[in-house]
């Protein structure tokens with residue numbers, strides 16, 4: 001891709017094919033969308049993430065849980081480029097994306113939701129969805145002043161509009177398409193955040209507590225959407241504090257505690273895991 005950080009472009013690397021580190025890098029299986037390897041993040045004297053390693057399988061709805069302060073959000077932010085890790089690596093589809101900017105990571109198909117920013121509140125719901133960054137279309141859409149290109153731009157815009165309406169229907173936001181985003185209820189905002197993410201045509205979606213503050217009816221709906229999208233081939237990593245939601249919906253489940261991965265497995269094995277029970281001691285499981 002033309003906008004990959006040039007320092008990491010493979011053709012600029014010296015030919016060290018037979019060195020052990022080069023070999024190790026090449027062993028990242030491309031079938032694994034996401035691999036986090038020895039991730040460390042410190043804030044001053046606080047170690048928020050302390051050598052976390054885990055993998056996410058293609059097409060899975062993987063859950064990441066842990067008590068408050070376990071380092072889940074910091075891990076999430078390191079994966080999505082919001083924080084630069086102090087140490088360790090993040091690989092996406094075999095590529096080392098450690099330290100990449102959020103938009104560079106999103107362009108590769110690994111996306112997260114963002115809260116609707118102030119300037120987007122003053123646009124309609126439809127505009128919000130149409131203006132979500134387009135992975136394939138973006139560049140050519142704005143660059144086209146050449147004769148004959150206008151037709152292609154119009155065609156692309158028609159496609160984006162069609163896709164936007166489909167996405168709004170999927171999230172039951174079509175009836176508020178012409179309202180300002182700032183007028184939406186809290187739950188509808190969450191739906192819009194998800195709709196914007198899907199407009200980018202991602203491969204993998206990361207969600208950090210997407211159900212916090214959402215009423216039970218909407219929670220049910222959002223989970224249904226996530227399962228349906230998973231069935232369509234999307235990969236999800238769902239970060240949640242609430243054990244029950246993860247236990248009922250995710251497989252496998254990764255448990256973090258004090259910045260480290262404590263356990264990985266299906267709901268049953270996690271429920272019976274002594275270390276997990278200890279970590280959650282004093283909290284409702």
Ligand code: ADP
Pocket residue numbers: 043046047048049066067068069070071072073074075
């Ligand atoms: P979780 O999402 O699992 O509740 P976090 O990743 O938010 O945990 O936090 C892990 C630890 O890192 C906590 O002790 C928290 O106070 C600390 N922390 C998180 N973000 C920052 C920050 N920006 N500056 C300083 N400390 C932080």
Ligand code: MG
Pocket residue numbers: 072073074
């Ligand atoms: Mg958190």
